[in-house]
Amino acid sequence: MPAQIDSRRCNRCGRCAQYCPGDIIHPVGGEVVVLYPGECWGCGTCVLECRTGAVTVSLFGAPQAAPAPSRKQATA
Amino acid sequence: MIALRTEHLDVLVVGGGAAGSATALYLAERRPDLVIGIVEKSTLRRGGCTATGIDHWVAAFSHKFFCGGGARRFLPFFRAALTRNRRTDVFELSTVGASVARESYEELMQLERWGIDVRLDDGRFRVVWGAGAPAIWIAGKDFKPTIARRIRAAGCRIWQRTQVVRLFRDANRVTGALAMNVRTGELTAFAARAVVIASGSSTRLWHPAPATGDERAFDLVYSPYNNAEALMAAYGAGAELVATEFACATLAPVGYGCAGISGFLSAGAQLVNGTGEPFARRADARLGERMPRQQTVQACVNELRAGRGPLRLETSAIAAQDLPKILFAWDNEVPLMRQYVEQRGIRLGVDDIDVEPHLALSMAKVATDYHARSSLPGLFAAGDVSGTLPIAVMGAMVGGRRAAAAVDGYLAADTGPLAAFRHGEAADVARSVTLLLDDDAPLLWRDIEREMRDINTRYLGFSRDAAGMQCAAVLLDELAERAEHLRARNPHELMRLHETRALLGLSRIMARTALLRTESRFGHGQFHSRTDYPEMDNERWLQELIVTRDADRDEPQIQTRSCALTLRGLVDLALSAVRVIVSS
Ligand SMILES: Cc1cc2nc3c(=O)[nH]c(=O)nc-3n(C[C@H](O)[C@H](O)[C@H](O)COP(=O)(O)OP(=O)(O)OC[C@H]3O[C@@H](n4cnc5c(N)ncnc54)[C@H](O)[C@@H]3O)c2cc1C
Ligand code: SF4
Ligand code: SF4
Numbered sequence: 001m002p003a004q005i006d007s008r009r010c011n012r013c014g015r016c017a018q019y020c021p022g023d024i025i026h027p028v029g030g031e032v033v034v035l036y037p038g039e040c041w042g043c044g045t046c047v048l049e050c051r052t053g054a055v056t057v058s059l060f061g062a063p064q065a066a067p068a069p070s071r072k073q074a075t076a
Numbered sequence: 077m078i079a080l081r082t083e084h085l086d087v088l089v090v091g092g093g094a095a096g097s098a099t100a101l102y103l104a105e106r107r108p109d110l111v112i113g114i115v116e117k118s119t120l121r122r123g124g125c126t127a128t129g130i131d132h133w134v135a136a137f138s139h140k141f142f143c144g145g146g147a148r149r150f151l152p153f154f155r156a157a158l159t160r161n162r163r164t165d166v167f168e169l170s171t172v173g174a175s176v177a178r179e180s181y182e183e184l185m186q187l188e189r190w191g192i193d194v195r196l197d198d199g200r201f202r203v204v205w206g207a208g209a210p211a212i213w214i215a216g217k218d219f220k221p222t223i224a225r226r227i228r229a230a231g232c233r234i235w236q237r238t239q240v241v242r243l244f245r246d247a248n249r250v251t252g253a254l255a256m257n258v259r260t261g262e263l264t265a266f267a268a269r270a271v272v273i274a275s276g277s278s279t280r281l282w283h284p285a286p287a288t289g290d291e292r293a294f295d296l297v298y299s300p301y302n303n304a305e306a307l308m309a310a311y312g313a314g315a316e317l318v319a320t321e322f323a324c325a326t327l328a329p330v331g332y333g334c335a336g337i338s339g340f341l342s343a344g345a346q347l348v349n350g351t352g353e354p355f356a357r358r359a360d361a362r363l364g365e366r367m368p369r370q371q372t373v374q375a376c377v378n379e380l381r382a383g384r385g386p387l388r389l390e391t392s393a394i395a396a397q398d399l400p401k402i403l404f405a406w407d408n409e410v411p412l413m414r415q416y417v418e419q420r421g422i423r424l425g426v427d428d429i430d431v432e433p434h435l436a437l438s439m440a441k442v443a444t445d446y447h448a449r450s451s452l453p454g455l456f457a458a459g460d461v462s463g464t465l466p467i468a469v470m471g472a473m474v475g476g477r478r479a480a481a482a483v484d485g486y487l488a489a490d491t492g493p494l495a496a497f498r499h500g501e502a503a504d505v506a507r508s509v510t511l512l513l514d515d516d517a518p519l520l521w522r523d524i525e526r527e528m529r530d531i532n533t534r535y536l537g538f539s540r541d542a543a544g545m546q547c548a549a550v551l552l553d554e555l556a557e558r559a560e561h562l563r564a565r566n567p568h569e570l571m572r573l574h575e576t577r578a579l580l581g582l583s584r585i586m587a588r589t590a591l592l593r594t595e596s597r598f599g600h601g602q603f604h605s606r607t608d609y610p611e612m613d614n615e616r617w618l619q620e621l622i623v624t625r626d627a628d629r630d631e632p633q634i635q636t637r638s639c640a641l642t643l644r645g646l647v648d649l650a651l652s653a654v655r656v657i658v659s660s
Contacts, residue, residue: 001295019118019119020118022118023571038294040294041299042295043127044415045128057415058419059416060419
């Protein structure tokens with residue numbers, strides 16, 4: 001379930017890190033990283049705030065550019 | 077050593093969600109001369125349950141001119157409030173529900189004045205689905221960002237990513253709070269003449285669905301970042317808490333804790349058990365799927381217990397003309413349920429949704445009177461964390477308006493200077509917080525929280541009995557002793573540590589109050605299911621359990637308080653009735 005950032009589309013603007021209600025995404029050494037994936041609500045605020053479409057919240061490994069792990073595996 | 081700053085305010089608002097934002101704005105409009113500070117654990121723009129939007133305004137018993145059938149909807153409520161054996165809520169529902177019925181429309185108009193769209197382009201209101209009460213659409217995605225801009229424009233002082241962890245008080249009243257920046261660890265002591273708690277309901281107390289383990293701890297219908305730190309800070313300062321024994325449960329898609337199933341039920345979807353039987357009418361012959369939500373959950377728990385799972389929601393039972401309403405709402409709010417349906421490839425109106433009971437939040441609140449005043453002078457509360465208003469944005473706004481008025485009145489009467497604030501004590505508390513940081517932390521918050529959730533889910537969750545709750549009380553006390561050794565490696569972990577400790581403190585209270593309530597009850601957001609006392613008992617239990625901290629022994633003291641219909645309740649009911657009948 002956790003949010004995932006596609007680093008190819010991300011321009012490091014930091015909006016997702018600025019607005020994530022759970023303090024899950026942080027800027028780390030020039031990158032913007034989902035630092036605490038196990039604490040992600042899956043609320044989609046980061047998706048709403050991202051202007052380049054770089055963030056996705058994938059619940060069940062649904063179809064998208066980069067195949068995502070199922071949420072069970074991802075949060076384990 | 078982390079730096080400690082001191083800030084002086086007239087009013088400190090804890091939490092910048094729906095209720096805290098409304099409180100600050102109303103207060104700033106009433107009293108532009110006051111220095112109002114708002115301290116929010118995340119951000120004003122996206123903090124709280126409404127982070128990504130809301131899709132409906134609970135119009136309570138609204139005007140014919142936007143919903144129709146006002147009197148028809150109001151009468152059952154009116155009757156229930158007056159008929160003792162029908163009341164399922166132990167709160168003083170009569171006053172609260174009825175007055176909210178009157179205020180819901182005014183608050184909606186206030187939202188419009190603040191710049192949030194509540195009508196369609198043709199100037200009319202649009203009814204969307206709602207659980208029980210009629211609900212109308214608002215531009216929910218804009219709700220928080222618009223209000224956040226207003227608060228800035230009103231000149232309030234704002235601290236974001238800042239978590240309140242303690243309240244200060246002198247002999248007579250609350251004098252401020254200690255807060256920590258969750259990114260930098262910087263500590264601030266706020267000296268304030270009045271404090272308003274608006275930190276939302278407490279979540280993360282249970283595994284949301286008993287069968288699933290701790291990996292779903294944050295996968296919740298309600299914000300997993302609303303926990304009990306501010307509530308327990310109020311308790312620590314001596315304020316009364318109420319409703320600590322109640323959980324609030326709902327239904328969610330299997331494996332995904334997301335709001336929205338209630339909307340499907342209101343729209344006509346049917347619940348079916350593993351044998352293909354639509355079982356809701358067996359639980360409530362008259363209302364079926366439209367029975368109150370906590371009863372629906374209990375009916376589902378019973379089906380699962382009887383081995384008649386899994387449970388499904390047939391969306392094909394929704395009338396064709398109602399489906400567009402759901403889609404319309406989705407276009408305008410929280411992307412969660414849409415996200416689920418799209419990713420699962422569910423065709424609405426054709427496919428079923430697998431559902432499961434979901435333990436969402438604790439109903440524990442700072443006890444407040446009608447005016448949002450807590451039992452401590454100088455301390456007020458609004459929104460989900462407060463007294464008795466419905467958990468909805470409408471309730472949060474009504475609470476915010478009342479809190480603003482009450483704070484205004486309190487400050488007008490209060491001539492005491494801020495000198496009562498003890499800087500030495502603030503520095504001591506700050507030092508104790510700093511000591512929790514340790515690079516080699518031997519015990520981290522998650523370990524303790526997981527055990528707490530195991531205990532709560534097993535003994536204080538969907539089914540409770542005396543032996544289990546006594547066992548839980550002992551286990552939680554032991555866990556609290558171990559939690560003394562919790563440490564954090566960085567400010568983010570320190571934030572979670574404070575949350576864990578507060579949740580554990582609340583769990584210990586819940587184990588005691590839930591044991592005392594020798595009945596089962598499924599009121600509005602009041603889930604308390606006892607296998608040893610399966611019936612609701614209004615003769616004995618139309619009362620609240622009030623909890624205060626015995627400072628000498630550091631233990632909860634529990635008293636009962638009647639919540640019979642008051643004169644104020646009767647007047648409110650009568651006024652609401654007149655309004656509804658006139659407009660119908
Ligand atoms: C997904 C979802 C959809 C919903 N949809 C609707 C809807 O359509 N209509 C409706 O009426 N209601 C809806 N609700 C309910 C509604 O959002 C809540 O009832 C309402 O937000 C309550 O307001 P509040 O201010 O009490 O809590 P919140 O809005 O949750 O705000 C609490 C704030 O306090 C902050 N906080 C917590 N602890 C601290 C601390 N220690 N220090 C500082 N800050 C702190 C939190 O970060 C948060 O911002 C929905 C809820 C959810 C979760
Ligand atoms: S989905 Fe929500 S909680 Fe998760 S990273 Fe995005 S904004 Fe944060
Ligand atoms: S908001 Fe989008 S573009 Fe900006 S840092 Fe986050 S993922 Fe990257």
